[in-house]
Amino acid sequence: MAENVFDAIVVGSGISGGWAAKELTEKGLTVLMLERGRNIEHIKGYVNANKAPWEFPHRGSKTQQMIKDYPVLNRDYPLNETNLDYWVNEKESPYTEVHRFDWFRGYHVGGRSLMWGRQSYRWSDHAFEANAKEGIGVDWPIRYKDIAPWYDYVEKFIGVSGSKENIPQLPDGQFMPAMELNVVEKALQPRLKEYYKGQRAMFIGRTANITEPLPGRTNCQYRNKCWLGCPYGAYFSTQSSTLPAAVKTGKLTLRPWAIVTKVLYDKDKKRATGVEVLDAQTNKTYVYNSKIVFLNASALNSAWILMNSATDVWPDGLGSSSGELGHNVMDHHLNVGAGGTVEGYEDKYYYGRRANGVYIPQFRNLFGDKRDYLRGFGYQGGASRQGWSRQIPEMQIGGEFKDALAEPGLWTMGLGGFGETLPYHDNKVTLDKNTKDKWSLNVLSIDAVLRDNEFKMRKDIQNDAIEMLTAMGVKDVKGYDHDAVLGRGIHEMGTARMGKDPKTSVLNSNNQIWDAPNVYVTDGAFMTSANCVNPSLTYMAMTARAADHAVSELKKMNL
Numbered sequence: 001m002a003e004n005v006f007d008a009i010v011v012g013s014g015i016s017g018g019w020a021a022k023e024l025t026e027k028g029l030t031v032l033m034l035e036r037g038r039n040i041e042h043i044k045g046y047v048n049a050n051k052a053p054w055e056f057p058h059r060g061s062k063t064q065q066m067i068k069d070y071p072v073l074n075r076d077y078p079l080n081e082t083n084l085d086y087w088v089n090e091k092e093s094p095y096t097e098v099h100r101f102d103w104f105r106g107y108h109v110g111g112r113s114l115m116w117g118r119q120s121y122r123w124s125d126h127a128f129e130a131n132a133k134e135g136i137g138v139d140w141p142i143r144y145k146d147i148a149p150w151y152d153y154v155e156k157f158i159g160v161s162g163s164k165e166n167i168p169q170l171p172d173g174q175f176m177p178a179m180e181l182n183v184v185e186k187a188l189q190p191r192l193k194e195y196y197k198g199q200r201a202m203f204i205g206r207t208a209n210i211t212e213p214l215p216g217r218t219n220c221q222y223r224n225k226c227w228l229g230c231p232y233g234a235y236f237s238t239q240s241s242t243l244p245a246a247v248k249t250g251k252l253t254l255r256p257w258a259i260v261t262k263v264l265y266d267k268d269k270k271r272a273t274g275v276e277v278l279d280a281q282t283n284k285t286y287v288y289n290s291k292i293v294f295l296n297a298s299a300l301n302s303a304w305i306l307m308n309s310a311t312d313v314w315p316d317g318l319g320s321s322s323g324e325l326g327h328n329v330m331d332h333h334l335n336v337g338a339g340g341t342v343e344g345y346e347d348k349y350y351y352g353r354r355a356n357g358v359y360i361p362q363f364r365n366l367f368g369d370k371r372d373y374l375r376g377f378g379y380q381g382g383a384s385r386q387g388w389s390r391q392i393p394e395m396q397i398g399g400e401f402k403d404a405l406a407e408p409g410l411w412t413m414g415l416g417g418f419g420e421t422l423p424y425h426d427n428k429v430t431l432d433k434n435t436k437d438k439w440s441l442n443v444l445s446i447d448a449v450l451r452d453n454e455f456k457m458r459k460d461i462q463n464d465a466i467e468m469l470t471a472m473g474v475k476d477v478k479g480y481d482h483d484a485v486l487g488r489g490i491h492e493m494g495t496a497r498m499g500k501d502p503k504t505s506v507l508n509s510n511n512q513i514w515d516a517p518n519v520y521v522t523d524g525a526f527m528t529s530a531n532c533v534n535p536s537l538t539y540m541a542m543t544a545r546a547a548d549h550a551v552s553e554l555k556k557m558n559l
Contacts, residue, residue, distance in 0.1 A: 014111025046229030
């Protein structure tokens with residue numbers, strides 16, 4: 001086989017790209033996985049994973065120079081010195097904003113699978129059917145029954161700990177033993193259920209942190225240092241899980257520092273022939289050929305690649321014939337909820353640092369409830385005790401101050417909402433022809449905002465959080481609602497949506513581009529609606545499903 005010819009090319013090495021590489025190699029294909037950033041090796045590459053706080057020059061906080069160099073990252077929690085090199089260099093890789101959009105990226109092997117929140121929830125038909133029932137966007141071309149076996153398959157491999165709750169809008173899965181609620185959460189849980197007569201539930205989050213060993217991986221050690229990379233492999237990442245499986249087959253070639261600039265397209269055969277790559281270190285251009293291409297560069301970057309591709313056939317790029325490429329940008333809106341203090345547990349504490357919290361699934365606009373907006377929201381949060389870093393207003397210095405900080409502070413309980421954003425056609429990304437990155441490539445311009453439906457929802461997110469916490473006996477409850485912007489959820493979706501009709505969608509029911517059926521898009525770009533749950537588990541399941549379809553079609557000589 002020629003050096004630059006493979007059966008399949010996978011663009012991107014994050015959550016979905018790792019799955020594509022695993023599935024395709026295990027099914028016998030030779031695969032080239034391309035990553036635009038550097039390589040981070042499992043364990044060896046997690047250089048800060050075992051450091052104590054005092055081993056960082058600024059105890060893990062951010063400096064004035066970091067704030068200057070990373071103005072976007074500084075908008076929220078990611079900016080700190082403990083894993084700064086996991087985030088994109090904003091000077092080298094800028095983007096432009098028509099409206100504020102907080103785009104937090106990771107360009108390296110593993111992508112954001114090293115930094116993700118690990119919350120892993122299935123979709124139900126309530127979510128898959130919502131667009132059709134409400135006349136929003138286009139209908140999903142699949143339903144829960146189409147993806148349920150793939151949820152099973154993915155959960156068993158990655159390891160998801162959680163509890164079975166028998167909730168229609170949030171299907172149960174193949175779970176490892178759940179992490180425990182702490183003493184305060186255990187006390188508040190039945191109060192919520194009783195107050196709402198079983199119509200609302202609070203339970204431990206379903207997380208891709210394993211509680212039992214898997215081959216090559218040790219169960220969670222309750223360090224809560226996940227986003228530094230886990231030397232134990234205790235949470236799912238490309239490095240700990242899918243990449244070793246792909247490497248084991250002997251059929252994977254991994255190339256970092258490879259910026260895919262376009263998918264190459266044969267307009268006579270109506271098929272992709274491979275990709276063009278710019279070496280990020282040498283600025284040399286290479287061409288790699290393959291029978292199929294999987295785009296997994298993340299929702300916005302996959303759209304960027306497609307917009308740069310086949311422009312001699314379609315001016316707006318490969319997959320643009322429907323007019324939907326780059327449109328329907330979605331994210332979850334957050335930074336709204338409530339919190340307060342809990343009395344009566346001053347003699348109680350907890351062991352370890354649990355990398356998880358509680359979850360309250362959607363209850364609005366379901367089962368007869370009708371609001372003045374569409375869709376709904378869920379909550380993530382939990383109870384904890386204040387530690388040594390808390391403020392004690394009346395004490396600022398001296399021995400008594402130090403003694404006070406040596407004891408745990410108040411118990412607090414908080415709930416933060418994750419709301420669904422509708423797929424608005426006008427929420428979009430385009431190529432900014434006037435702004436270039438370090439490699440003289442056009443950057444993305446992002447034009448996406450929350451609208452009236454989401455702002456109405458946010459009122460309920462805050463008010464319901466206040467009501468629920470109060471009902472559970474939490475004291476001094478205060479709501480909050482700030483920074484109502486997209487991007488914060490780090491759940492970009494929708495730029496190449498699936499559908500039933502090539503006139504209104506970019507992809508078909510198997511994640512194939514209508515205009516080039518040997519190109520599959522299985523990152524967040526394919527999403528037709530957003531639901532209110534974390535989407536990564538769905539990306540993984542749909543990637544495994546699409547890979548199975550691709551290999552089957554190859555065998556039938558259809559691609």
